[in-house]
Amino acid sequence: MPRTSHWLLRGLRHVDGILLTLALLVLGISLAVVTSASGQSPVRISGHLVNIGLALAVMVLMANVPPHLLSKVGPPLYAAGVVLLVGVALFGEIRNGARRWLDLGFIAFQPSELLKLALPLMLAWYFQRNEAVLRAKHFMVGGILLLVPFLLILRQPDLGTALMLGASGFYLLFFAGLPWKVILGGATLGAASLPVVWGLMHDYQQRRVLMLLDPASDPLGAGYHIIQSTIAIGSGGLFGKGWMQGTQNQLDFIPERTTDFIYAVFGEEFGYAGAILLVGLYLAIVARGLVIAARAPTLFGRLMAATLSLNLFTYVFVNMGMVSGILPVVGVPLPLMSYGGTALVTLLLGMGILMSVATHRQLNKS
């Protein structure tokens, strides 16, 4: 027994106290909001608790994997992901008009989820390997490594996931030192090609964008979600209607309110003050991540920590922007808030990597 506890305590040494505290605060808020949004459903609450426990365990586990080991996982994971994406393109199962799922007989999953972690790992590994001789050609290779899965996912079609993946790949290239000239040039080119992209977009994608510009044009159809969530948030006011007092929430007006639209429930019941607190907590998590990145001893650690931090906030922005009606509706959960095991585990796994980078400094230096 003493040996076991010693082993466990050693494992906990790699946990970053600040990150853990911040994550637990957001998870605490999440538990309260899920309780309210689910109508105090015992099934939902206990399910959420199990998910949180599981995800925290995965986080602690990842914190104990040294970065140099983790970096070695990058290439095979990336290769496997790309192969599976090709597999999806060839044999994938069509659900809701998109070829996203791969049925492996015992489990059906979306390989695009795998790439969300594999791509940054792959790129970070690649730049770390060529750290000493970094030149333009390496950025071109990095760009290709990014574009292959990006285009495969875009073809499925899954614009939302492709963009999120593209963002994380872009962050990594950015932190690796992608020249500003290229970034600005690319941005200009991108803006110029918007009409072309619009033409290539599918009907439902165009509709989502149009609906965002004028949700009232389809109040009972697709616009209903955005209208009801903005009503919920707006009616919350400065301090909100109080926990479990939100009428939009309690009377079923908010769709998907424990998952993607949980921010609407939170905004209604806790108001603008709550929104400031929540965004503040996310900013603190990002700040801690950037500090870890700044202090990281290796390029791999720096790139991973910085990318994961920005990535987290990108999810926050896309979700909250969607729910409050400034971005189109894309199925992106709110980090640490939305109910749902997969997203929570993936997220805390990323935080585990951050903690690993933070706590393996000396070890790596030695």
Place this chain on the structure above:
Amino acid sequence: MPLATPLKNLDRELARFHGRLKAGGIFVVLLAAALLGRAFYLQITQHDYYIQRAENNRISLVPVAPNRGLILDRKGRILAENYSAYTLELARAQPHDLEATLTEVAKLIEITPGELRRFRRLLAESHEFETVPLKSKLTDEEVAILAANRYRLPGAEVKARLFRNYQAGPGMAHVVGFIGRINDRDLKSLRESGREQNYRGTVHIGKTGLEQSYETLLHGRTGFDQMETDASGRAVRALSRIPPVPGKDLRLYLDEGLQAVAEHAFGDYMGGLVALDPNTGGVLALVSKPGFDPNLFIDGIDPETWKTLNESPERPMVNRVLRGIYPPGSTIKPFMGLAGLELGVRKPEDTIVDPGYFSLPNSSHQYRDWKRGGHGIVDLRRAIAQSCDTYFYKLAVDMGIDRMHDYLQKFSFGEKTGIDLEGESAGLLPSREWKQRRWKKVWYPGETVIAGIGQGYHLTTPLQLATATAMIANGGKRIEPRLVQAVRDPFTHVWQAQPVVVHEQLSIKPEDLAVIRQGMMDAMRPGGTAAAAAAGAPYTIAGKTGTAQVVGIKQGARYDAGSLSRKNRDHALFIAYAPAENPTIVVAVMVENGGHGGSTAAPIARAVFDYYLTGKRPGNMKLEGGSDASD
């Protein structure tokens, strides 16, 4: 140099990375500012707007239909009342098989073919989101059976609905009328009059009779329950209630007992009778025989029954008192006589010698008196008492059609009386100008002759006759007939009397009026045309008989009632008031195919007078429960 470069590069790379971190941090802060800016806009700037939207989402108004006002007779006996009953209704806007549900229902409770036919008709008329009643007045047992089998009956629901009961039966149908389900036409008129909102939650509306003409008072004001509802529209809890204002109760002048006596007095005959209070215009009785059962119409009548009622040759749906138009015949004579005196065409003492016919100057055509050989020497009083045709032929010619028209019009002939029921006919009072306009033909002198005894174009309703007779009884006051005497406020329970509407006060010389009254009294005395009907009455009656021709009688032929089939026999008319010295009741009777007024119509009026003035019922009349308790 080659050795130093990588190291120097590493430092530079690290510095650049820190720069990139700052840029990334700024980027994140900008995104956060955008989110909080949007939140500020929604939650602070636009808060009032969104809180209103949320309240609108949350709160819905559920209409609460008011109780309909009662209709009572003058003694407070209930003619129309409410009761609530369970109704099985089927929703048509359900994604289910209606026929399958119908089959299932029929397995559980009895659905008669009539109910099914009615349901199909209502279904065809209904709107998409309405529920259509299949069977009303469910028994407790049926409600229990349906409740237990709800899962088998998608789209079927048992609802508590307010209904109307007309316990007075067919005799009162033409007075009280009936309510029926609101149809497209009703809805349109409600919309046009801006009353649509007040009928949210109301299923029925007055269709005929008082139910129709007093709809606004009877209906009341719809209340609203403020309900908190969820996104699917299900009510979660009640927040507040604006209570409905019940409709006002109506108390009539009409006496249910008198009505029953009058109806009974008709025996097998069809026809119409109206009794008025000459001082108020109050309708004491209004009978149109045959009647019908108004209860059939409340929840939609089945098509077969409707066809039977509507196509019956007896035309039970037609209110003969208001809409039946007949030539007034000899009942016009008192008014003609008054016109002669008032216009200075005749003096009371002027006499004629009646040879039994009248001829126009330079014409051989004989306008015959009903009495072969004539009445001898007659003055006006005697001419009325004996209904001498020749006297009035001559009077009409001396007066001329234009003066006749103008004077008779003052007695409501050719005009609506203004009774508080809808659908009244104005009848027809002919004039030279009318004929020119209507037929583009000149007026012939012969038409004036027969107009003098109420034949020809002149058509009148029994109600017009009663209104005119009331003017003789009350000294020239043309009062609008009224059924409703008072209206009761649902909160204070105070009866508020309805005003007596005097349409016009005609100035008649008392001595002229006295002659006419004397003539009408003489008609009820031995030697008069209706003497038999007045025999033994402990009060004095003033009256006048008349007959309205159904088939024309050829020149030279004689009318022989015995040789004509009953449906071709003349309609019998009678107008009267009593007590003659101080009249309190006026009656106008029309008996279809009753032959002579004195023999069939006058006895009916007598029965009405007897009951009203002495409380005596016809000897052979069965005493019906309810009518007697308070008599």
